[in-house]
């Protein structure tokens with residue numbers, strides 16, 4: 538394609554000229570070519586809020602998830618500029634593609650294939666963090682306010698509570714402050730389990746520890762009023778698999794929450810995955826709300842010193858509060874009496 542044609546496509550996309558965009562595409566203009574800053578026609582249309590052009594480019598095969606060198610996709614541009622319609626079109630495209638292909642989650646998985654499995658690695662507790670052999674942050678103290686909010690959400694109904702993944706014990710310490718009737722903790726890593734015992738978790742009155750992978754201890758579970766899930770070294774497919782068990786282990790009206798770190802290095806991918814999880818949970822009979830919590834102030838560059846990977850790069854944390862539907866028959870019985 539000639540450079541002039543590329544410039545014309547960028548101009549037409551940025552100006553919202555859908556007919557011109559279509560005729561340039563028909564004459565062979567490259568839909569993926571970016572300008573000097575790496576902005577593609579789709580990003581330019583999104584940035585300027587031209588939803589019709591966004592639709593036309595997506596229909597013609599523009600990838601919804603292409604990133605510019607700064608790590609932003611078209612959805613990020615629409616979101617930052619507040620263009621709701623263009624944002625919605627891109628969100629829909631992202632969800633459709635991920636439902637079928639799971640591109641973003643599988644890219645993450647492929648990148649980590651071939652590594653020593655986390656559960657076979659040594660872990661180290663040091664000031665404010667728990668790290669694996671590669672110095673990746675398994676858990677870090679900056680998450681403490683988030684863990685307190687998760688604990689509050691899942692303990693809202695009182696009763697019996699389950700937490701999957703002990704880590705630094707932050708969420709479990711908060712759960713204890715709500716004094717649940719029982720508090721079950723599943724933990725699979727032998728060194729983390731050892732730490733739990735050394736720090737007295739084995740002797741707490743209402744605590745039951747199940748040592749093993751959640752996948753293996755499932756038959757030992759009861760049903761709970763609140764459940765929190767936060768493991769490490771697992772993938773989106775594992776979270777999905779855990780969700781399939783919720784109808785059995787979460788009581789009617791019970792609250793479920795999970796550490797919401799899916800695709801947390803890109804704001805728009807993160808939104809796509811929030812919506813995908815909400816959709817998947819709706820199919821299982823749970824309603825989901827995301828409570829925005831600002832996290833910018835808990836995180837400065839010093840937080841990440843000595844940690845291999847900055848696993849969180851967003852300014853807001855969306856705390857999922859998911860509730861299992863009440864039994865309709867139960868309501869009918871109450872209404873009838």
Ligand SMILES: C[S@@+](CC[C@H](N)C(=O)[O-])C[C@H]1O[C@@H](n2cnc3c(N)ncnc32)[C@H](O)[C@@H]1O
Nearest residue numbers: 702704705706707708725726750751767768769
């Ligand atoms: C991110 S940390 C949990 C942090 C915890 N929420 C807190 O407040 O400190 C993840 C924990 O899950 C454990 N884990 C990883 N895979 C697991 C699995 N399949 N079953 C149970 N625990 C697992 C890890 O050993 C680690 O202790």
